[in-house]
Amino acid sequence: MLQNNGQIAIEFTTIPIFSALNKAQFHTVLSTATKIDLVAGGVLFRQGQHANHFYFVHDGQMRLSRLAEDGSEKVMDIVHTGQMFAEAVMFMPNRCYPVNAAAIQPSHLVAFDMETFRNILKESVDTCFRLMSTMSQRLHVQLNEIDSLSLHNATYRLAHYLLKSVPENSAGQTEFTLGYPKNILASRLSIQPETFSRIMARLKRENIVVVQGNQIVFHDIPALRKLLSE
Amino acid sequence: MLQNNGQIAIEFTTIPIFSALNKAQFHTVLSTATKIDLVAGGVLFRQGQHANHFYFVHDGQMRLSRLAEDGSEKVMDIVHTGQMFAEAVMFMPNRCYPVNAAAIQPSHLVAFDMETFRNILKESVDTCFRLMSTMSQRLHVQLNEIDSLSLHNATYRLAHYLLKSVPENSAGQTEFTLGYPKNILASRLSIQPETFSRIMARLKRENIVVVQGNQIVFHDIPALRKLLSE
Structure with a gap:
């Protein structure tokens, strides 16, 4: 006791x-x-x-x-x-x-x-159901957390990779050719293809970059830098 | 059907x-x-x-x-x-x-x-138990994944912060004074105090840095850079 x-x-x-x-x-x-x-x-x-x-x-x-x-x-x-x-x-x-x-x-x-x-x-089947309810909700919360951590982590790695190609104090519009096809880059950065697409979609939606084939046009480098401290 | x-x-x-x-x-x-x-x-x-x-x-x-x-x-x-x-x-x-x-x-x-x-x-209570077993194991797997993602993410952020203070091509021993007390730095980098301690312990164990109060001595900057691509 x-x-x-x-x-x-x-x-x-x-x-x-x-x-x-x-x-x-x-x-x-x-x-x-x-x-x-x-x-x-x-x-x-x-x-x-x-x-x-x-x-x-x-x-x-x-x-x-x-x-x-x-x-x-x-x-x-x-x-x-x-x-x-x-x-x-x-x-x-x-x-x-x-x-x-x-x-x-x-x-x-x-x-x-x-x-x-x-x-x-x-x-008590009722107690089993209450426990399964708790576990089931907890599984969803954790899955969301994993999703958000993976996305955050991947966004950081991609932003870091893209910024390495930009001159140190550059703030204006800059062009950049991806060194690899997108799927290879995603794999090198350990990012799932689906996650990679979601991040690129976000960067485009927020008008941070425009992608034309393997060519990336940076529209908003300060915003890209800001992603690193998110 | x-x-x-x-x-x-x-x-x-x-x-x-x-x-x-x-x-x-x-x-x-x-x-x-x-x-x-x-x-x-x-x-x-x-x-x-x-x-x-x-x-x-x-x-x-x-x-x-x-x-x-x-x-x-x-x-x-x-x-x-x-x-x-x-x-x-x-x-x-x-x-x-x-x-x-x-x-x-x-x-x-x-x-x-x-x-x-x-x-x-x-x-069937047996089926409930099988389902609770599955859920329970899944919860542990996810918790480990969250732990590992958080640690990875936090290690990346801390290594990135430390490397910003080091001259671009520096490879030898360099000293650096932390801009903030450790708990403030952890908080600014969104790292849990416990996680911060675990990362610092790893950096010391692998002889990457030595910490003396707020003074950080870098022993192995290439190893610190390598953490960014882990």
């Missing part, structure tokens, strides 16, 4: 997996909480071990790793303060940890009993 | 929400599939309308938007070819579309019956 349930409970309600529970269910899960303190390098569980608990990082940093076929260790995930881990194992038919978990720095975790959580879900 | 079930069915099996279904369940859901063709600007559903279907974009692009309080339209999401949308509504207690959906370009969608999918889940 936790020494200070009340205070820690407030943090937990912000965790998606707990927000699907009603008050009684939440307290049932919370009653299974135990504190675990790990020193740097301390091992929490090993790959293949039967999973009885899932974890919340109260403070610290955990490394989740797998043994590769050549015997080397491959880091799959680094889990930070405020994050949950191993809860996905709870839903798997074979409930074995697919990774090793060890503390990178001294870490304080809270462990929750998987069976208790599974039983709550098994007894 | 779809004209060409066989061919389209193969694509569907790659969709996470369908991968949780067994063969019989999958065919039950597929039997509810109907094709919808939209012209550019065509409206599929309106915010607040009762939700009976969720959708897969076979080809095209859809805009999901909400009416803001001032009457303006706020785009919440752009859905592309190969993506699913409105399936999160299926799990919500109030099954109303929270957005307007309209085609940006001529689009071909496949609509699936929500009630059929909900009934399959309600009748």
Whole structure:
């Protein structure tokens, strides 16, 4: 049992997996909480071990790793303060940890009993639906974030590439011939073709560049520079 | 019913929400599939309308938007070819579309019956668990992707900022005084403090820079330049 349930409970309600529970269910899960303190390098569980608990990082940093076929260790995930881990194992038919978990720095975790959580879900399809609703919305939010980060990143790389071809203090109209066909340039800049088209469409729409075949006419270099600090 | 079930069915099996279904369940859901063709600007559903279907974009692009309080339209999401949308509504207690959906370009969608999918889940906790397992793993994959994109993006911005202070062709050891305290610099570059520390730790570990208070000594400018093309 936790020494200070009340205070820690407030943090937990912000965790998606707990927000699907009603008050009684939440307290049932919370009653299974135990504190675990790990020193740097301390091992929490090993790959293949039967999973009885899932974890919340109260403070610290955990490394989740797998043994590769050549015997080397491959880091799959680094889990930070405020994050949950191993809860996905709870839903798997074979409930074995697919990774090793060890503390990178001294870490304080809270462990929750998987069976208790599974039983709550098994007894209530409504709770399953609430949890699937939370997860499903969260998946959309994350997908949007990935989309926006990828686009931002790609816009930065393309603007940076284009600006390298422009004289340092140039502000007026300048012409430039792309060194590669557009698909090769996109690939060299690690930009998906669809994303590349979206960025070029934006640059044209905002009248920053005009594209004629492989020829690019810069209309607004200051605006292109501004993209770098967006 | 779809004209060409066989061919389209193969694509569907790659969709996470369908991968949780067994063969019989999958065919039950597929039997509810109907094709919808939209012209550019065509409206599929309106915010607040009762939700009976969720959708897969076979080809095209859809805009999901909400009416803001001032009457303006706020785009919440752009859905592309190969993506699913409105399936999160299926799990919500109030099954109303929270957005307007309209085609940006001529689009071909496949609509699936929500009630059929909900009934399959309600009748089988095992299927709920498989779906939660899929979603849960997907959430972890996306979180890692966000982490990696954020870090990559932030590393690029910091390297770019640092390199601006270095003479164009400099390759040897150079010193540089940060214009701002580190936390202000991180904030100006839109980098989370934790991410900033992780990047600085990497730059030190790889012996690219040495930091002494606000003084930065560049040990390896070519390596710093290389980070921009990573």
